[in-house]
Amino acid sequence: MKVFIAADNDGFILKNRLVDFIHQSFAGDELIDLNPQPASDFVEGTLNLSKHLQTNPEALGIMVDGYGAGSFMVACKVKQMVVAEVSDERSAYMTREHNNARMITLGAQIVGNKLAENIVKEFLSAHYAAGRHQIRVDMLNKMA
Numbered sequence: 217m218k219v220f221i222a223a224d225n226d227g228f229i230l231k232n233r234l235v236d237f238i239h240q241s242f243a244g245d246e247l248i249d250l251n252p253q254p255a256s257d258f259v260e261g262t263l264n265l266s267k268h269l270q271t272n273p274e275a276l277g278i279m280v281d282g283y284g285a286g287s288f289m290v291a292c293k294v295k296q297m298v299v300a301e302v303s304d305e306r307s308a309y310m311t312r313e314h315n316n317a318r319m320i321t322l323g324a325q326i327v328g329n330k331l332a333e334n335i336v337k338e339f340l341s342a343h344y345a346a347g348r349h350q351i352r353v354d355m356l357n358k359m360a
Contacts, residue, residue, distance in 0.1 A: 217275070220250055220265055221279075222251050227280030227324040229324065237336065250264055258287045261281070262290040265291075276339070278320055284303065299320065305331075308320055313343065314349045317339075
């Protein structure tokens with residue numbers, strides 16, 4: 217699986233920790249760090265990440281900023297981008313399994329290092345269940 221990751225200034229340190237974690241825990245996946253230097257702001261970083269996800273339909277994305285909310289709001293404006301702002305492991309797993317979320321946003325000032333690693337682990341480990349959930353996903357995709 218291809219995974220894109222990005223961050224602004226506030227999320228840069230946590231993003232780098234997550235890059236190391238993903239390399240260690242998901243060695244078979246292709247991880248692309250979209251900004252070895254922090255994006256100037258979350259809007260720029262999120263739009264760049266969204267663009268990469270649109271051109272890679274099987275890929276997943278992780279955006280880290282200060283609180284997660286700003287990146288979430290930006291990604292929700294992008295056509296056919298199902299995204300979730302998460303701060304716990306269960307939500308990360310379920311948003312992938314039931315909503316086919318392709319991107320999560322994390323707030324570096326909200327979640328600690330270990331929790332962020334657990335969130336990413338659950339998100340990347342989950343698989344979309346489809347079935348009865350596809351109706352909802354189709355509705356979401358028609359909205360933007």
